[in-house]
Amino acid sequence: MKLIFEKSKQGRGCSILPPCDVPEHTVSSRVARKIPAALPSLDENEISRHYSELAKRSFGVNDGFYPLGSCTMKYNPKINEELAGLPGFTDIHPLQPANTIQGCLKVLDIAAAYLREITGMDAMSFQPAAGAHGELTGLLLIKAYHKSRGDTARTKIIIPDSAHGTNPASAAMAGFQVLNIASGSDGCVDLTVLRNAVGPDTAGLMLTNPNTVGIFDPNILDITRIIHEAGGLNYYDGANLNAIMGIVRPGDMGFDAVHLNLHKSFSTPHGGGGPGSGAVGCKQNLVPFLPLAGPGLDGGATESPQSIGRVRAFCGNFLVIVKAAAYLLTLGKENIPEVARNAVLNANYMMERIKTKLPAAYSGPCMHEFVLSLEELKKSHNVSALDFAKAIQDKGMHPPTIYFPLIVHEALMVEPTETESRETLDEAADILISLFNQAQLDPESFNAAPFTTVIGRPDEARAARQPVVRFKV
Numbered sequence: 001m002k003l004i005f006e007k008s009k010q011g012r013g014c015s016i017l018p019p020c021d022v023p024e025h026t027v028s029s030r031v032a033r034k035i036p037a038a039l040p041s042l043d044e045n046e047i048s049r050h051y052s053e054l055a056k057r058s059f060g061v062n063d064g065f066y067p068l069g070s071c072t073m074k075y076n077p078k079i080n081e082e083l084a085g086l087p088g089f090t091d092i093h094p095l096q097p098a099n100t101i102q103g104c105l106k107v108l109d110i111a112a113a114y115l116r117e118i119t120g121m122d123a124m125s126f127q128p129a130a131g132a133h134g135e136l137t138g139l140l141l142i143k144a145y146h147k148s149r150g151d152t153a154r155t156k157i158i159i160p161d162s163a164h165g166t167n168p169a170s171a172a173m174a175g176f177q178v179l180n181i182a183s184g185s186d187g188c189v190d191l192t193v194l195r196n197a198v199g200p201d202t203a204g205l206m207l208t209n210p211n212t213v214g215i216f217d218p219n220i221l222d223i224t225r226i227i228h229e230a231g232g233l234n235y236y237d238g239a240n241l242n243a244i245m246g247i248v249r250p251g252d253m254g255f256d257a258v259h260l261n262l263h264k265s266f267s268t269p270h271g272g273g274g275p276g277s278g279a280v281g282c283k284q285n286l287v288p289f290l291p292l293a294g295p296g297l298d299g300g301a302t303e304s305p306q307s308i309g310r311v312r313a314f315c316g317n318f319l320v321i322v323k324a325a326a327y328l329l330t331l332g333k334e335n336i337p338e339v340a341r342n343a344v345l346n347a348n349y350m351m352e353r354i355k356t357k358l359p360a361a362y363s364g365p366c367m368h369e370f371v372l373s374l375e376e377l378k379k380s381h382n383v384s385a386l387d388f389a390k391a392i393q394d395k396g397m398h399p400p401t402i403y404f405p406l407i408v409h410e411a412l413m414v415e416p417t418e419t420e421s422r423e424t425l426d427e428a429a430d431i432l433i434s435l436f437n438q439a440q441l442d443p444e445s446f447n448a449a450p451f452t453t454v455i456g457r458p459d460e461a462r463a464a465r466q467p468v469v470r471f472k473v
């Protein structure tokens with residue numbers, strides 16, 4: 001397929017601008033472009049076809065089952081998109097006087113109140129634009145807290161090896177040393193290892209719970225107590241909240257700060273580079289350090305001199321928060337827990353259907369996602385998790401996450417989400433089982449799969465490490 005720039009023809013176009021009715025201004029040469037912008041020139045028909053062609057090449061939740069573990073690719077109600085598209089929300093400017101945006105501030109207020117209740121936190125900030133950005137923000141709060149007490153020896157953040165990969169990266173970016181601790185054979189934190197890891201240099205713990213192997217740590221209260229007794233604070237990676245929302249609260253589990261991925265759990269699709277929202281909640285002890293707030297309702301402003309400052313402009317990605325507020329108000333207190341229950345039920349149903357054939361990495365019930373291991377299949381028939389994922393695409397289904405979490409070999413991580421029907425789950429389970437059988441009878445058939453997709457086997461390592469994402473003229 002040609003790029004839109006390659007389709008461009010000098011002189012084509014599809015806009016007819018009316019004559020300018022305000023005086024023209026010349027931009028100062030200091031800021032003016034030295035060479036004209038290389039914009040593609042196409043007629044409307046060609047543009048429309050180009051984007052239709054692109055859409056056909058991608059796979060989304062609207063195309064079929066999308067069980068991408070750790071990504072919560074659930075169906076998001078279109079009504080929430082429509083509400084976020086209302087001109088009262090889209091046509092505002094962040095520098096407008098606060099008295100002209102009271103309705104929008106009210107939306108922020110409603111979303112914050114609901115999310116405070118769901119997380120058990122005392123305050124929320126919507127500035128961070130993504131989960132990892134929320135992690136960084138939360139860790140900067142913890143750093144500022146220790147500093148404000150003159151406790152500068154606390155330089156280490158303890159992170160179990162079942163954490164999401166962004167956790168150690170965020171801790172390092174916040175200027176902490178990362179102390180990685182090995183999980184026990186049950187995939188949970190080993191309390192003895194944790195006790196030996198804490199000390200006067202412990203700034204805190206970062207925990208993903210449910211963790212990346214889909215397990216809710218049953219020792220959570222002991223874990224957070226050990227950290228608090230050592231003088232550290234607890235940070236909860238709440239990106240997996242879809243499994244627990246409305247049922248248990250990080251605030252009640254002993255956590256001091258949490259981020260939520262509104263673009264996973266609260267009605268904004270995950271991925272594609274955003275926009276997202278990694279809303280951060282914290283307990284009273286961290287409130288003074290929260291990022292600087294924007295204007296408040298009725299002229300109220302809540303800026304603290306101890307704030308870590310801005311982590312992003314204005315109020316973050318406002319329209320994502322509008323969608324979250326609409327989702328929360330639509331479901332209400334009764335149905336938010338129902339979402340979590342169904343997410344967990346669907347994952348367990350599918351795991352039970354599959355695990356008689358494809359080995360689950362951990363026994364026992366899972367939360368909203370589960371991990372399978374194809375280690376034995378790879379050893380016996382040389383069909384890897386990658387080969388398996390490629391073959392899944394020929395069945396019209398998006399493959400699960402592969403090779404993550406790192407602590408499981410030849411991992412396939414499946415997250416069906418609550419929005420899939422039992423029929424879809426059965427169909428997907430049948431596909432996985434039949435492919436597993438085929439892998440044993442005819443392993444060679446996996447070598448060149450997929451056969452039906454536009455792109456089959458790109459150089460995965462180069463595509464990730466040297467992505468070419470920009471057209472150069």
Ligand SMILES: Cc1ncc(COP(=O)(O)O)c(C=O)c1O
Pocket residue numbers: 070071130131132133164166208237239240261264276278
């Ligand atoms: C457990 C967990 N933590 C953190 C993140 C990072 O979130 P983001 O991709 O928005 O930076 C993710 C991503 O889905 C996640 O699954």
